[in-house]
Amino acid sequence: MLWLLLLSSSKNKVFVRDTRVKRCACEQCGHEFEYEIEREAGGKDNSLFSWDERDAFRKAEADAQKNVSKLLDAQDDAVPCPDCGWVQTGMIVAVRRQSYLRLKEVFELGMFLTITGVILPLLLAALFLFTSSVNSGVHGDMTFTLLSVAGILAVVGGVPTFLLWLLRHLLNAAYNPNANPKARG
Numbered sequence: 490m491l492w493l494l495l496l497s498s499s500k501n502k503v504f505v506r507d508t509r510v511k512r513c514a515c516e517q518c519g520h521e522f523e524y525e526i527e528r529e530a531g532g533k534d535n536s537l538f539s540w541d542e543r544d545a546f547r548k549a550e551a552d553a554q555k556n557v558s559k560l561l562d563a564q565d566d567a568v569p570c571p572d573c574g575w576v577q578t579g580m581i582v583a584v585r586r587q588s589y590l591r592l593k594e595v596f597e598l599g600m601f602l603t604i605t606g607v608i609l610p611l612l613l614a615a616l617f618l619f620t621s622s623v624n625s626g627v628h629g630d631m632t633f634t635l636l637s638v639a640g641i642l643a644v645v646g647g648v649p650t651f652l653l654w655l656l657r658h659l660l661n662a663a664y665n666p667n668a669n670p671k672a673r674g
């Protein structure tokens with residue numbers, strides 16, 4: 490019973506919010522400024538066993554702290570230069586990278602399914618070729634069918650996956666805070 494209790498408590502997620510001051514020299518006017526970004530991340534107790542709930546909480550907190558630290562390292566906000574209003578290229582790249590993440594997930598799933606869908610019949614076709622006599626007509630037909638399936642799956646999976654990639658690319662390209670000076674804030 491106690492084990493069960495600890496096991497279930499170890500699944501509890503702990504959220505940590507943290508800030509980091511980033512320094513920047515404006516690529517447009519050279520003005521140096523500081524700004525603060527804030528992120529929140531969850532963490533959980535990933536260990537197999539924790540002595541008590543407090544122990545589990547501490548581990549989850551450390552995990553969340555590690556995750557939020559990673560986010561603060563990798564991410565950025567679009568903070569306009571206080572002197573000239575320019576938004577740094579690196580900031581725009583970072584904001585784009587953290588945008589439309591659901592679209593990115595679906596794209597990656599599409600890539601995975603397409604590649605798997607193409608590789609499987611190809612592997613089967615190779616297997617048929619190696620295990621059968623080359624002159625056997627039945628196996629030749631089978632190989633041809635499998636190659637056709639691979640080709641069809643490549644198109645059926647590849648085209649929508651490419652369109653997803655293109656959509657995210659276009660949506661991200663549309664985000665350019667420097668294109669409209671009035672929007673600078």
Ligand SMILES: [Zn+2]
Nearest residue numbers: 515518570573
């Ligand atoms: Zn500037």
